[in-house]
Amino acid sequence: xxxxxxxxxxxxxxxxxxxxxxxxxxxxxxxxxxxxxxxxxxxxxxxxxxxxxxxxxxxxxxxxxxxxxxxxxxxxxxxxxxxxxxxxxxxxxxxxxxxxxxxxxxxxxxxxxxxxxxxxxxxxxxxxxxxxxxxxxxxxxxxxxxxxxxxxxxxxxxxxxxxxxxxxxxxxxxxxxxxxxxxxxxxxxxxxxxxxxxxxxxxxxxxxxxxxxxxxxxxxxxxxxxxxxxxxxxxxxxxxxxxxxxxxxxxxxxxxxxxxxxxxxxxxxxxxxxxxxxxxxxxxxxxxxxxxxxxxxx
Amino acid sequence: xxxxxxxxxxxxxxxxxxxxxxxxxxxxxxxxxxxxxxxxxxxxxxxxxxxxxxxxxxxxxxxxxxxxxxxxxxxxxxxxxxxxxxxxxxxxxxxxxxxxxxxxxxxxxxxxxxxxxxxxxxxxxxxxxxxxxxxxxxxxxxxxxxxxxxxxxxxxxxxxxxxxxxxxxxxxxxxxxxxxxxxxxxxxxxxxxxxxxxxxxxxxxxxxxxxxxxxxxxxxxxxxxxxxxxxxxxxxxxxxxxxxxxxxxxxxxxxxxxxxxxxxxxxxxxxxxxxxxxxxxxxxxxxxxxxxx
Numbered sequence: 001x002x003x004x005x006x007x008x009x010x011x012x013x014x015x016x017x018x019x020x021x022x023x024x025x026x027x028x029x030x031x032x033x034x035x036x037x038x039x040x041x042x043x044x045x046x047x048x049x050x051x052x053x054x055x056x057x058x059x060x061x062x063x064x065x066x067x068x069x070x071x072x073x074x075x076x077x078x079x080x081x082x083x084x085x086x087x088x089x090x091x092x093x094x095x096x097x098x099x100x101x102x103x104x105x106x107x108x109x110x111x112x113x114x115x116x117x118x119x120x121x122x123x124x125x126x127x128x129x130x131x132x133x134x135x136x137x138x139x140x141x142x143x144x145x146x147x148x149x150x151x152x153x154x155x156x157x158x159x160x161x162x163x164x165x166x167x168x169x170x171x172x173x174x175x176x177x178x179x180x181x182x183x184x185x186x187x188x189x190x191x192x193x194x195x196x197x198x199x200x201x202x203x204x205x206x207x208x209x210x211x212x213x214x215x216x217x218x219x220x221x222x223x224x225x226x227x228x229x230x231x232x233x234x235x236x237x238x239x240x241x242x243x244x245x246x247x248x249x250x251x252x253x254x255x256x257x258x259x260x261x262x263x264x265x266x267x268x269x270x271x272x273x274x275x276x277x278x279x280x281x282x283x284x285x286x287x288x289x290x291x292x293x294x295x296x297x298x
Numbered sequence: 299x300x301x302x303x304x305x306x307x308x309x310x311x312x313x314x315x316x317x318x319x320x321x322x323x324x325x326x327x328x329x330x331x332x333x334x335x336x337x338x339x340x341x342x343x344x345x346x347x348x349x350x351x352x353x354x355x356x357x358x359x360x361x362x363x364x365x366x367x368x369x370x371x372x373x374x375x376x377x378x379x380x381x382x383x384x385x386x387x388x389x390x391x392x393x394x395x396x397x398x399x400x401x402x403x404x405x406x407x408x409x410x411x412x413x414x415x416x417x418x419x420x421x422x423x424x425x426x427x428x429x430x431x432x433x434x435x436x437x438x439x440x441x442x443x444x445x446x447x448x449x450x451x452x453x454x455x456x457x458x459x460x461x462x463x464x465x466x467x468x469x470x471x472x473x474x475x476x477x478x479x480x481x482x483x484x485x486x487x488x489x490x491x492x493x494x495x496x497x498x499x500x501x502x503x504x505x506x507x508x509x510x511x512x513x514x515x516x517x518x519x520x521x522x523x524x525x526x527x528x529x530x531x532x533x534x535x536x537x538x539x540x541x542x543x544x545x546x547x548x549x550x551x552x553x554x555x556x557x558x559x560x561x562x563x564x565x566x567x568x569x570x571x572x573x574x575x576x577x578x579x580x581x582x583x584x585x586x587x588x589x590x591x
Contacts, residue, residue: 014413014414026420032461033435036442043438102310107582111574113317113321122521122539126559135343136556141344179585252433255433
């Protein structure tokens with residue numbers, strides 16, 4: 001339907017109605033996507049504290065960015081978080097999807113694993129903070145019984161990011177498993193029957209048949225979860241607020257603090273721009289890889 | 299499907315069982331804690347059943363307990379007006395859902411069924427929205443909403459997504475492209491106008507996708523945290539997600555009111571759980587097919 005439409009004589013009134021109907025979308029897009037995109041880029045070249053008009057400062061923010069150790073630390077932390085969440089999350093989701101696919105078609109099971117996706121990040125963060133509480137949290141109570149020691153899941157620099165990544169994996173694993181499962185269901189059953197006739201084991205069939213045929217879906221899942229993970233904020237804000245001592249100060253958290261803690265909107269916009277460029281680059285790269293790996297089912 | 303008995307099959311079921319426990323246990327733990335007495339909770343942290351069973355935490359967060367009662371059960375005494383925040387969440391989520399679905403349905407109809415110059419060009423431009431992550435538009439959008447004087451209003455809450463929500467428009471357009479043209483042509487011959495066709499033919503035929511879209515929009519808005527955090531600071535408009543965070547900070551750090559907090563959490567999650575019970579299968583299918591986030 002992307003070819004130039006032929007206009008039948010009876011439909012000449014279409015244009016007026018059409019413009020009327022799409023006007024909300026055009027207004028919404030211009031005001032809240034187009035305009036902020038331009039304005040965000042502009043603001044990153046200014047000093048701007050919201051209450052007074054922005055002042056053009058050229059590349060000053062970018063120079064500050066290059067020398068800002070907290071920013072680079074935040075970037076490092078964020079990349080660490082993204083790697084943990086995407087690697088663990090993808091493997092877990094893939095395992096759940098593959099096992100569900102070969103084991104049962106129960107709609108109830110598929111629904112239940114989706115439950116964490118349906119609740120807000122805030123709730124996920126709160127319940128895990130309670131369960132991981134150093135004194136009263138059930139996980140630490142069990143750990144203490146087993147090992148005699150407790151773990152400061154949010155309170156120690158070493159554990160803060162892995163803990164946040166684990167909560168994130170918990171929140172999203174069912175969602176991505178359902179996405180992958182939908183991909184699995186497009187693979188013809190006959191392929192597995194042929195595999196079994198040839199004497200392949202379940203593991204062999206998974207590695208030789210399922211994985212290669214699933215590649216496009218997997219790339220999509222990884223792209224989605226990378227973009228998702230780079231913007232992590234809610235669970236950090238609820239639990240550690242970036243602490244202890246910046247140990248979990250992810251980019252989005254740092255941007256938020258700069259903008260709404262110190263009202264340094266110009267610099268916050270500069271960091272957002274850096275994140276935007278980074279995300280665009282990663283997405284582009286991943287999609288290039290995806291194109292090289294079209295499913296063999298074609 | 300594997301039908302014969304094997305070690306692999308048993309292991310696979312064990313794996314699924316572990317996944318289910320990990321998925322569901324936190325939900326049970328919310329309930330178990332919410333029905334416990336916050337003081338005695340500390341004496342028996344590993345009890346699988348509620349400690350000193352009580353509905354006190356729910357009474358506390360629903361504002362049914364006096365300050366004295368609340369403090370006697372380990373509450374902070376600070377009340378969380380859950381009903382007010384619930385109302386705010388409902389207004390925000392339902393308002394956004396209704397407006398998005400209406401605007402998207404109209405727009406999708408224009409893009410899918412009408413012939414007009416510039417149609418494909420406009421559509422490609424709108425498609426660009428999918429490439430711009432919200433992390434970048436948040437700050438400028440906040441400045442815009444502030445300039446418009448819409449902070450602390452429901453209009454400001456729904457503004458960035460209400461008129462144009464890329465996924466919604468594309469999702470409905472995709473479906474409407476598949477409706478046979480004959481039905482529409484018959485209606486035109488009968489002298490039906492555009493809006494009659496839209497409301498009497500196209501929308502009823504799209505009721506499935508419209509329901510799915512409404513569900514997903516409602517869930518996304520209900521769970522939203524970052525945008526409300528930026529544009530609201532008053533109780534009268536803050537949604538429940540924000541209030542939960544505030545409630546946690548208002549409870550003392552040394553002895554937080556975990557029971558009350560979990561009760562509030564459960565109240566906040568209940569609408570989602572209810573949607574899940576009623577529409578679970580539809581939600582699962584829609585995610586499988588659309589990859590909606």
